[in-house]
Amino acid sequence: MAILTVTHWGAYEVEMAGGEAVALHPFRDDPDPSPIGLHMLAPELDRLRIRRPAIRRGWLEGRARTGRGREPFVEVSWDQALDLAAAELRRVIGAHGNRAIFGGSYGWSSAGRFHHAQSQVHRFLNSIGGYVRSTDSYSLGAARVLMPHIVAPMDELMARHTAWTVLEQHTRLFVTFGGVPAKNAQISQGGAIEHRVPGGLRRMAQASCRFINISPTRDDLETGAAFEWLPIRPNTDTALMLALCWVLQAERLHDEAFLARHCVGFDRFLPYLTGAADGQPKTPAWAAPITGIPGERIEALAREMAAARTMLNIAWSLQRAHHGEQPFWALVTLAAMLGQVGLPGGGFGLGYGATNLMGSPNARFSGPTLPQGHNPVRDFIPVARIADMLLNPGAPFTYNGGTHAYPDIRLVYWAGGNPFHHHQDLNRLMRAWEAPETVVVNEQYWTPAARMADIVLPATTTLEREDIGYANRESHIIHMPAVKRPAGEARDDYVIFAELSARLGVASRFTEGRDAAAWLRHLYEESRQRAAKAGVPLPDWDGLRQAGLASIAVPAAAPIFLSEIREDPETHALPTPSGRIEIFSETIAGFGIPDCPGHAVWRAPAEWLGASDTTRHPLHLLSDQPTTRLHSQLDASPLSVADKVAGRAPICLHPKDAEARGLVDGQVVRVFNDRGACLAGLRVTDAMMPGVARLSTGAWFDPALDDRGLERHGNPNVLTLDIGASGLSQGCIAQTCLVEVEAAPADPPAMRAHDLPVLLPMQ
Numbered sequence: 001m002a003i004l005t006v007t008h009w010g011a012y013e014v015e016m017a018g019g020e021a022v023a024l025h026p027f028r029d030d031p032d033p034s035p036i037g038l039h040m041l042a043p044e045l046d047r048l049r050i051r052r053p054a055i056r057r058g059w060l061e062g063r064a065r066t067g068r069g070r071e072p073f074v075e076v077s078w079d080q081a082l083d084l085a086a087a088e089l090r091r092v093i094g095a096h097g098n099r100a101i102f103g104g105s106y107g108w109s110s111a112g113r114f115h116h117a118q119s120q121v122h123r124f125l126n127s128i129g130g131y132v133r134s135t136d137s138y139s140l141g142a143a144r145v146l147m148p149h150i151v152a153p154m155d156e157l158m159a160r161h162t163a164w165t166v167l168e169q170h171t172r173l174f175v176t177f178g179g180v181p182a183k184n185a186q187i188s189q190g191g192a193i194e195h196r197v198p199g200g201l202r203r204m205a206q207a208s209c210r211f212i213n214i215s216p217t218r219d220d221l222e223t224g225a226a227f228e229w230l231p232i233r234p235n236t237d238t239a240l241m242l243a244l245c246w247v248l249q250a251e252r253l254h255d256e257a258f259l260a261r262h263c264v265g266f267d268r269f270l271p272y273l274t275g276a277a278d279g280q281p282k283t284p285a286w287a288a289p290i291t292g293i294p295g296e297r298i299e300a301l302a303r304e305m306a307a308a309r310t311m312l313n314i315a316w317s318l319q320r321a322h323h324g325e326q327p328f329w330a331l332v333t334l335a336a337m338l339g340q341v342g343l344p345g346g347g348f349g350l351g352y353g354a355t356n357l358m359g360s361p362n363a364r365f366s367g368p369t370l371p372q373g374h375n376p377v378r379d380f381i382p383v384a385r386i387a388d389m390l391l392n393p394g395a396p397f398t399y400n401g402g403t404h405a406y407p408d409i410r411l412v413y414w415a416g417g418n419p420f421h422h423h424q425d426l427n428r429l430m431r432a433w434e435a436p437e438t439v440v441v442n443e444q445y446w447t448p449a450a451r452m453a454d455i456v457l458p459a460t461t462t463l464e465r466e467d468i469g470y471a472n473r474e475s476h477i478i479h480m481p482a483v484k485r486p487a488g489e490a491r492d493d494y495v496i497f498a499e500l501s502a503r504l505g506v507a508s509r510f511t512e513g514r515d516a517a518a519w520l521r522h523l524y525e526e527s528r529q530r531a532a533k534a535g536v537p538l539p540d541w542d543g544l545r546q547a548g549l550a551s552i553a554v555p556a557a558a559p560i561f562l563s564e565i566r567e568d569p570e571t572h573a574l575p576t577p578s579g580r581i582e583i584f585s586e587t588i589a590g591f592g593i594p595d596c597p598g599h600a601v602w603r604a605p606a607e608w609l610g611a612s613d614t615t616r617h618p619l620h621l622l623s624d625q626p627t628t629r630l631h632s633q634l635d636a637s638p639l640s641v642a643d644k645v646a647g648r649a650p651i652c653l654h655p656k657d658a659e660a661r662g663l664v665d666g667q668v669v670r671v672f673n674d675r676g677a678c679l680a681g682l683r684v685t686d687a688m689m690p691g692v693a694r695l696s697t698g699a700w701f702d703p704a705l706d707d708r709g710l711e712r713h714g715n716p717n718v719l720t721l722d723i724g725a726s727g728l729s730q731g732c733i734a735q736t737c738l739v740e741v742e743a744a745p746a747d748p749p750a751m752r753a754h755d756l757p758v759l760l761p762m763q
């Protein structure tokens with residue numbers, strides 16, 4: 001029996017020698033294993049581990065709030081670190097209440113279900129009286145708020161996508177906005193065990209499904225066959241979708257019966273579409289100069305969609321943009337007008353390719369999760385409003401129809417995320433980060449977030465602790481034994497929080513008298529009962545530990561997205577106010593939010609290629625997800641480092657854009673706008689649309705603190721814009737960003753993100 005471990009990017013077989021893991025190999029049942037995990041034992045990663053608890057010197061000596069990210073750390077014993085952290089939590093709660101603790105702690109952490117850092121930190125903070133939380137995600141900020149109003153909550157929709165086997169059989173035209181990037185489908189939250197997307201796409205192409213990729217980048221689709229690429233200006237897809245809708249109604253190709261039976265509000269949308277409401281018909285001739293796609297192609301495309309079994313797909317990145325609600329709403333509107341929603345292989349998909357989940361057929365049940373307890377604190381922020389919160393305590397913000405106020409935060413606790421990876425406008429976040437009195441971070445590696453903390457507590461990795469691997473609709477549930485001794489003095493997050501709870505007098509509330517082994521058995525057995533109810537037999541805990549894994553059944557009928565509504569829209573009402581698809585939402589219209597009215601609309605984003613003045617920053621920067629890692633995780637691994645250009649993150653430009661600037665492939669460039677500047681390594685490729693630059697996320701933030709403004713590694717978030725998608729969702733808008741690129745200064749400064757901070761012994 002193989003020893004297995006599970007990561008978000010896949011399961012791996014662990015080769016052991018002398019009781020320790022020595023190598024990792026692809027899981028034999030995975031048809032398309034990801035290379036990301038093969039390097040987890042690399043010495044390049046091991047040297048970046050945090051080995052002892054560490055306290056920033058200025059904080060230790062006088063609680064100084066400046067100096068984060070600049071000062072050395074003093075290494076201390078666990079008892080000293082835990083005593084300091086517990087005393088600080090007690091002080092802040094005593095002086096300001098639990099409303100002064102921000103514990104949103106957004107981030108992906110690791111895959112195992114018990115040692116899931118967010119669940120651990122939330123449970124801990126709840127057991128000491130609560131914390132300010134964050135809502136939604138960076139992934140789906142706009143969609144998570146919009147979709148429940150118009151179709152259903154995102155989690156529900158994601159888990160019910162039409163299976164690849166059905167697409168293969170029935171879909172004749174697959175039109176995707178933003179590709180189906182196989183690089184992204186390497187992962188699934190909790191662990192992509194059987195990678196199905198590359199095979200699914202290949203089999204669809206072999207079954208002669210025609211693909212059209214509408215995207216600023218060609219290479220986010222690979223089907224093994226030729227496909228049509230329609231390059232589109234970033235952030236303009238809504239205009240294109242509206243024009244497609246316009247052609248359908250002008251040519252009476254829209255499905256009036258479907259609209260009448262399954263939707264509400266088409267009549268309220270129609271006057272906007274035809275221009276009766278605002279004097280501007282949303283014709284192909286109107287959309288062509290906005291999108292860069294010829295009007296005749298738009299017209300023909302609408303007819304092609306109406307003539308074939310058509311699946312419309314949209315990448316999540318489209319809603320990670322200013323007015324990001326609109327492309328999702330317009331897509332649903334377009335799919336409703338085509339009337340194929342709920343038919344095998346027709347309708348719409350929300351991110352085939354964004355993760356391995358969509359289109360996976362295995363049975364669904366709720367897996368093991370650590371209960372988080374009760375949070376009595378009502379204050380929250382939409383997740384991407386963290387800098388606003390820290391900079392403007394007390395200021396109002398709108399969210400999903402309500403008006404709220406930013407809390408006054410004195411202590412930030414982070415475990416399992418990297419805000420200096422994920423947030424926009426990092427120079428602004430650096431300023432905001434000086435506001436809290438104390439920042440505590442549990443981390444495995446000396447990441448940018450760990451380096452920006454005051455109290456750093458070293459956490460174990462997946463390989464160093466026993467856990468359970470499980471993800472929604474994956475093929476297996478997997479026992480993950482500890483296969484390695486912890487690095488240095490690293491402890492499990494669970495042990496760290498149990499120790500802090502004991503110091504704060506709530507040990508039994510946090511642990512319920514269980515150690516990690518007892519929790520694993522308890523959580524697994526609870527989940528096994530839920531699985532049994534869903535018709536999925538699983539072995540008991542001892543059985544799973546012995547076998548290493550158990551497979552999860554594939555039900556006889558493969559999922560067909562929303563097919564039940566076609567049977568009977570009354571019995572299978574959607575969880576919207578009307579029970580139907582809402583092309584017009586009375587609820588959203590009733591909120592009276594100027595930048596998000598009651599139906600899909602085109603609104604120009606704050607920055608785009610059609611803006612009235614693009615002379616200083618003429619390139620649209622896309623910061624998509626990286627191919628060789630998950631976000632900032634494992635950035636120092638050999639796989640990730642091999643993809644860099646001249647030691648910096650690669651920035652892709654079209655040959656014409658490179659030539660116009662006198663730049664050549666392989667050189668170091670400076671990417672800049674008024675918010676910041678970074679160095680990057682130039683990669684020239686005709687997979688880009690002219691005018692568009694791509695700098696994937698995840699290069700560890702490497703600010704030259706002596707020379708404010710120049711980031712040395714290629715982290716796109718020194719350039720991105722930190723405003724909300726709209727007053728409805730306040731979602732992250734990383735994809736709305738203009739920049740310019742020029743040659744880097746001679747002798748550019750060396751990249752230092754993978755150096756260790758200065759670590760001093762306790763005097």
Ligand SMILES: Nc1nc2c(c(=O)[nH]1)N[C@H]1C(S)=C(S)[C@@H](COP(=O)(O)OP(=O)(O)OC[C@H]3O[C@@H](n4cnc5c(=O)[nH]c(N)nc54)[C@H](O)[C@@H]3O)O[C@H]1N2
Nearest residue numbers: 107108109110138139416417418422442623631632633734
């Ligand atoms: N410009 C731009 N920015 C973006 C995006 C974009 O498209 N463009 N995308 C956004 C999106 S969709 C997302 S989801 C975010 C991702 O942002 P994050 O999820 O914050 O990024 P990760 O690098 O995955 O951070 C996870 C951290 O948890 C740590 N960790 C892992 N396991 C454990 C553990 O067991 N215990 C502890 N204590 N720590 C652990 C890892 O070392 C790592 O530092 O980024 C967002 N940022």
Ligand SMILES: Nc1nc2c(c(=O)[nH]1)N[C@H]1C(S)=C(S)[C@@H](COP(=O)(O)OP(=O)(O)OC[C@H]3O[C@@H](n4cnc5c(=O)[nH]c(N)nc54)[C@H](O)[C@@H]3O)O[C@H]1N2
Nearest residue numbers: 139178184215217220234235315316317354624625630631
């Ligand atoms: N390897 C790897 N996989 C990942 C992740 C990772 O870090 N690494 N992160 C995971 C996470 S947390 C998430 S949320 C998902 C994110 O999934 P997505 O948000 O879908 O992924 P992105 O890579 O940001 O963007 C997908 C494609 O959209 C295109 N695009 C960008 N803007 C536009 C636009 O305005 N119009 C059109 N038509 N296309 C556009 C980009 O060119 C890109 O190729 O990925 C997940 N998968």
Ligand SMILES: [Mo]
Nearest residue numbers: 137138139140
């Ligand atoms: Mo995400």
